[in-house]
Amino acid sequence: MKKVLIAGYNGSMGRKVVNLVQGLDGFSISAVVSPTTTPDDVKELGLADDVKVYKDASEVQDGVADIWVDFTAPGAVYGNTKAAIEHGIKPIIGTTGLSDDQVKELQDLAKQKGIGGLIAPNFGMSAVLLMKFAKEAAEYFPDVEIIEMHHADKADAPSGTALATAKMIDENRPEHESSPDKVTTLDNVRGGDYHGIHIHSVRLPGYIAHEQVLFGGPGEALTIRQDSFDRGSFMSGVKVALEHADDLKTLVVGLEKIL
Structure with a gap:
């Protein structure tokens, strides 16, 4: 069973990812991250009692997840992706706003840590x-x-x-x-x-x-x-990324790289 952390879990896209992972064989939600997290969100989305709930990426612990799915905000995505890599968690990043220099820095860090992952401008x-x-x-x-x-x-x-x-x-x-x-x-x-x-x-x-x-x-x-026309259309690409996460040996850019 692959453990998944979802950053931005209570946003428009994050909620879709929660529903996807909850219905996907071989995957379970082990942790969620959002600065606006509330007990009502956790209850509404039907998260299990043992799911770790964090308000910030800096609170995340080693071993809490195998895969980090990120649909947050441009101001948070660099720090979140860096945190995922430093904790040995494969990042699957759907948040846009990273500069070319930031992508290069993250790819270099991932190479140093021996972590693969995906940055996708679009999952549709x-x-x-x-x-x-x-x-x-x-x-x-x-x-x-x-x-x-x-x-x-x-x-x-x-x-x-x-x-x-x-x-x-x-x-x-x-x-x-x-x-x-x-x-x-x-x-x-x-x-x-x-x-x-x-x-x-x-x-x-x-x-x-x-x-x-x-x-x-x-x-x-x-x-x-x-x-x-619907954010649910992006979930087919997220599903592909989750299912191919183990194949990712470097931090690649673009969903087409794994199709």
């Missing part, structure tokens, strides 16, 4: 496939922009998925200069710029997680779009 299969297809298309359509749309409470912008998409496109895109801004009457109207790839972030009530990658060429255009 449609989003993973969008990134894969966009990378392939970039070879033929170097002119590209990205629009990502999320719920109003999302803390970071651009989304981790949009930034990961831009990075994958950049890996496969031929040397190319994007169309310059000849006249602008409003600052940042073209969105953020990642190596010439413009990313536009939308934050509105009613949305969950959506992304469009727009490619343009002479006389034609290609649009790749994915939509997540």
Whole structure:
């Protein structure tokens, strides 16, 4: 039986993970972490009496879990992932907001400790496939922009998925200069710029997680779009990550690495 710690267990995504693990053969919840934990949360989610409840990652003890699943906040994810690795717990990180430098530091630490794990910008299969297809298309359509749309409470912008998409496109895109801004009457109207790839972030009530990658060429255009209408859609990817946790020998980035 694999023991799972869930950080952010009482959030929108964390509750979905709790339900997933509770119904998954071979896995059990051994600990939860949240600064806003309450007895009502523990009771409502049906956590067993022997589940360790922590308010902060610094309270976590060695041996409490085999796998650390994290759906918290951008300000907490680096410290949480570091704590998981230092305690010998395999991290499965769904929280976005880590910088490239932080990811590299965590990968180096994981290598030192001999711990494998996964950092996934998105656990939705449609989003993973969008990134894969966009990378392939970039070879033929170097002119590209990205629009990502999320719920109003999302803390970071651009989304981790949009930034990961831009990075994958950049890996496969031929040397190319994007169309310059000849006249602008409003600052940042073209969105953020990642190596010439413009990313536009939308934050509105009613949305969950959506992304469009727009490619343009002479006389034609290609649009790749994915939509997540329910947070439960991400659980298929979390399930895959949990089931393949033992196969992870290093800290890898991207769910596609284990599909």
